[in-house]
Amino acid sequence: xxxxxxxxxxxxxxxSLKSLLNLLSHNKHKPKDLPPGxxxxxxxxxxxxxxxxxxxLEPLLRNLRTKYGPILKLQIGSRRLIFITNHQLAHKALIQxxxxxxxxxxxxxxxxxxxxxxxxxxxxxxxxxxRLLRRNITSEILHPSRVKSYGxxxxxxxxxxxxxxxxxxxxxxxxxxxxxxxxxxxxxxVFMCFGDKLDEKVVRDIENVERKILLGFxxxxxxxxxxxxxxxxxxxxxxxxxxxxxxxxxxxxxxxxARQERGKEETVVCYADTLLDLRLxxxxxxxxxxxxxxxxxxxxxxxxxxxxxxxxxIMANLVKYPNIQAKLLSEIERVxxxxxxxxxxDLQKMPxxxxxxxxxxxxxxPGHFVLPHAVTEDTKIxxxxxxxxxxxxxxxxxxxxxxxxWEEPMEFRPERFLGxxxxxxxxxxxxxxxxxxxxxxxxxxxxxxGLGLALLHLEYFLANLVREFExxxxxxxxxxxxxxxxxxxxxxxxAQIFPRR
Numbered sequence: 001x002x003x004x005x006x007x008x009x010x011x012x013x014x015x016s017l018k019s020l021l022n023l024l025s026h027n028k029h030k031p032k033d034l035p036p037g038x039x040x041x042x043x044x045x046x047x048x049x050x051x052x053x054x055x056x057l058e059p060l061l062r063n064l065r066t067k068y069g070p071i072l073k074l075q076i077g078s079r080r081l082i083f084i085t086n087h088q089l090a091h092k093a094l095i096q097x098x099x100x101x102x103x104x105x106x107x108x109x110x111x112x113x114x115x116x117x118x119x120x121x122x123x124x125x126x127x128x129x130x131r132l133l134r135r136n137i138t139s140e141i142l143h144p145s146r147v148k149s150y151g152x153x154x155x156x157x158x159x160x161x162x163x164x165x166x167x168x169x170x171x172x173x174x175x176x177x178x179x180x181x182x183x184x185x186x187x188x189x190v191f192m193c194f195g196d197k198l199d200e201k202v203v204r205d206i207e208n209v210e211r212k213i214l215l216g217f218x219x220x221x222x223x224x225x226x227x228x229x230x231x232x233x234x235x236x237x238x239x240x241x242x243x244x245x246x247x248x249x250x251x252x253x254x255x256x257x258a259r260q261e262r263g264k265e266e267t268v269v270c271y272a273d274t275l276l277d278l279r280l281x282x283x284x285x286x287x288x289x290x291x292x293x294x295x296x297x298x299x300x301x302x303x304x305x306x307x308x309x310x311x312x313x314i315m316a317n318l319v320k321y322p323n324i325q326a327k328l329l330s331e332i333e334r335v336x337x338x339x340x341x342x343x344x345x346d347l348q349k350m351p352x353x354x355x356x357x358x359x360x361x362x363x364x365x366p367g368h369f370v371l372p373h374a375v376t377e378d379t380k381i382x383x384x385x386x387x388x389x390x391x392x393x394x395x396x397x398x399x400x401x402x403x404x405x406w407e408e409p410m411e412f413r414p415e416r417f418l419g420x421x422x423x424x425x426x427x428x429x430x431x432x433x434x435x436x437x438x439x440x441x442x443x444x445x446x447x448x449x450g451l452g453l454a455l456l457h458l459e460y461f462l463a464n465l466v467r468e469f470e471x472x473x474x475x476x477x478x479x480x481x482x483x484x485x486x487x488x489x490x491x492x493x494x495a496q497i498f499p500r501r
Contacts, residue, residue, distance in 0.1 A: 183204070467500065
């Protein structure tokens, strides 16, 4: 026992000294030039973060912001993290200095494995590869005309969802809605990705492995502290990571290969098709199967977990506030009429529906931070130097709840997104190009490319869920938050539902 203690203590000292040397070698700025923040001793600081993760920062940052202001610095090992909590500074960084803040920091070991060494859109460094991958998805599968062509697939999964909910309604038992939402969103995104309506078992297998990977990022955070020695000290957890990676390959790679074999004969164009003949900037080679698996996995996760989470939060507020649900139903019936099908073009005539969705994203953004940004050159923000290679993040949830921007920000009030009380929708720039008031999809050059698709899915499924069923609370709806990969309801929504038709 004593030998292991000495060994472990020696590792901590060595790791801390290495961090200190890195700081001294990179710190060419005077402390007063850098954003303020708490003092951190290398050894104590490293030990403090040893059992914590990036996801534990939010409560700490709220307290630090009151002391140090809207931009502050934390030192975690050799990594310098800068957090921006103010919407005006976020606009200055992400829009006015967009190119400077558009890079990504070196990936953590687990990220490197599951992104095929940064060969996906979210983790790729700002440069030719990232531009190619992003342009491919935005000009192909996420192009408005292509998104519209998948209307039949949305009808298909909507019917699956309604049938499952009707079965539960007939039993008289409360419905745990998020489980159904995740499944049907996976059905839809799997179809968009591979062009096939797959069996429920296959979809469930994909959903299960992707969910394990998303939830694993918190469990395996400890592996990032000592990536080399950690493979000895935490061998069991590393084996779990590799097993997860193999599991993902085993369920997605066959679908990629099947699409390769018959892709040119298919009339339905899907995301996998756009990857087959893509030529990478490094020598013009094609994507490997592993890289296509990473990109397909990114596509599936980007359009399922966040959308299902956001939709559950919105439904929870409609259950908690029946008057909002009634007002939304009234608008739907006014536009569509009784007994008529909701067409996607009808959504554009429903300003209150859009306001409810925006209010849900403001009050309950699925991600309380964006993916970390890296700075490519020294930049001055609010009088402080944000140094080259610093890791920068933004407190998304706090911006959407800022009382200086939003009146009574903790209230769920969709009317704030309407015009002068006449029922028309106020034009709101959710991209943050003109100004940032909230940024649930990020902002600037790294803004989520699936923003338009996400809003369509939220509006379409929300309108149909309210049209088909009356949603009533079982108990008082608990809006407490819990972090998984996205920020979800601590107590998942359970509601009594009653078919309206």
